[in-house]
Amino acid sequence: MTETKNGRIDDRYATNEKYTTLRGIHRDAQRHLSEVEWNYLWCGTGDEVTLRDNTAAFDRYRFVTPLFAGISNPDTRTHVLGFDLSFPAFIAPFGGEAAFHPGGHLAIGRAAEAVGIHQMVPVAASFPLEDIAAASSVASIFQMTFVGDEDAAVDLMERAKAAGYKYICVTYSPIRQWRERMMEDRFSIRGERGPANFGPGRSDPAALVELLEFTQPRWTWEQVKRVIARSPLPCIVKGVTSVKDAHASLDAGAVGLYVSNYGGRTVDRTPAALDVLPSIRKSVGRDVPIIFDSGIRRGSDIVTALALGANAVALGRLIALGLAADGEHGVRRTLELLQREFWTTLGHLGCSQVQDVGEAVLYRHELDTGR
Ligand SMILES: Cc1cc2nc3c(=O)[nH]c(=O)nc-3n(C[C@H](O)[C@H](O)[C@H](O)COP(=O)(O)O)c2cc1C
Known part of the structure; x- marks a missing residue:
């Protein structure tokens, strides 16, 4: 099977490929990782209710398949935040990734480039942001949490711009998360495979300690607004899970929203990210770019997220699994399989292009039952 960057896909099963399904990638990833690393990948917080809810929310939706209206070669390409994407996906920013494979975000970037999507790079990556930017042409969005003071935040933004990033993804974490699997394992992403973005000759090393220990000063929307105004790059805000925060982000100067509960890794018993997406889209209108994850x-999940208001999704654990299974190749195959299933779903739902995906593709029980 050849799947190309232009969104046209050859409709044959990839019998000569090592992985023909995501299931196979998942199995290999589990084989390659120790239990401690596996727990780092999958852990949520508390009882992991939100982690489970995130996927259960997708399972509640069903599609409508129109008869004699299918499309044989839908176009999966789209354009989000000024980026041409071979399908509506970004690599989500996830740190400590060398725990899964020594190639880390360098390998991920090369795989994303081969498939034609863009990469978000976390401040907590296992490689310096400059090295990741140099590894491919698609390391485009730098994710940072505010550590230190406003000047330190702007310094890091300047550093990202100098390395070639096009956007800043702003995140917020006031305090350490309650992740019991990691606590039992005494797991830390510090050390050799730990964050490489701070240290002598780089940004203030004290900031690294703050990042890891989460002894961050309290940040207010006023400060965020000031820092976004000083940012050399346009900013999107990640972690938006309410209409109120969507508008606060836009008022603070964000050019896009990133609806996410970090895959249930921040605080448990918050709503599934998918469940908050429709109200946010309705409230901010059609023109604000929304990236969704969790x-x-x-x-087919990408279709559901688009139908409920996202312009594109971000892929976290799936990419970590691909990386663990087979490095750059595992990530590339993960992306190809996702793109192909997205393409197949579009075709069955009668969507010839990404823009055709709307709420009408979702089955609504109340219409059938007359309620
Ligand atoms: C191992 C791991 C590390 C992560 N590290 C970060 C991080 O450093 N910064 C960040 O913004 N999000 C981080 N995330 C959250 C992801 O960016 C993304 O929001 C999450 O994986 C989405 O949930 P899903 O993978 O279950 O779909 C991390 C996720 C995982 C699995």
């Missing part, structure tokens, strides 16, 4: 597990 719970995407297959290509």
Whole structure:
């Protein structure tokens, strides 16, 4: 099977490929990782209710398949935040990734480039942001949490701009998360495989300690607004899970929203990210770019997220699994399989292009039952 960057896909099963399904990638990833690393990948917080809810929310939706209206070669390409994407996906920013494979975000970037999507790079990556930017042409969005004071935040933004990033993704974490699997394992992403973005000759090393220990000063929307105004790059805000925060982000100067509960890794018993997406889209209108993550597990999930208001999704754990299974190749195959299943789903739902996906593709029980 050849799947190309232009969104046209050759419709044959890839019998000569090492992986023909995401299931196979998942199995290999589990084989390659120790239990401690596996726990780092999958852990949520508390009882992991939100982690489960994120995927359960997708499982509640069903599609409508129109008869004699299918499309034989839908176009999966789209354009989000000024980027041409071979299908509506970004690599989500996830740190400590060398725990899964020594190639880390360098390998991920090369795989994303081969498939034609863009990469978000976390401040907590296992490689310096400059090295990741140099590894491919698609390391485009730098994710940072505010550590230190406003000047330190702007310094890091300047550093990202100098390395070639096009956007800043702003995140917020006031305090350490309650992740019991990691606590039992005494796991830390510090050390050799730990964050490489701070240290002598780089940004203030004290900031690294703050990042890891989460002894961050309290940040207010006024400060965020000031820092976004000083940012050399346009900013999107990640972690938006309410209409109120969507508008606060836009008022603070964000050019896009990133609806996410970090895959259930921040605080438990918050709503599934998918459940808050429709109200946010309705409230901010059609023109604000929205990236969505938390719970995407297959290509058809991308259709559901788009139908409920996202312009594109971000892929976290799926990419970590691909990386663990087979480095750059595992990530590339993960992306190809996702793109292909997305393509297949579009075709069955009668969507010839990404823009055709709307609420009408979702089955609504009340219409059938007359309620
Ligand atoms: C191992 C791991 C590390 C992560 N590290 C970060 C991080 O450093 N910064 C960040 O913004 N999000 C981080 N995330 C959250 C992801 O960016 C993304 O929001 C999450 O994986 C989405 O949930 P899903 O993978 O279950 O779909 C991390 C996720 C995982 C699995």
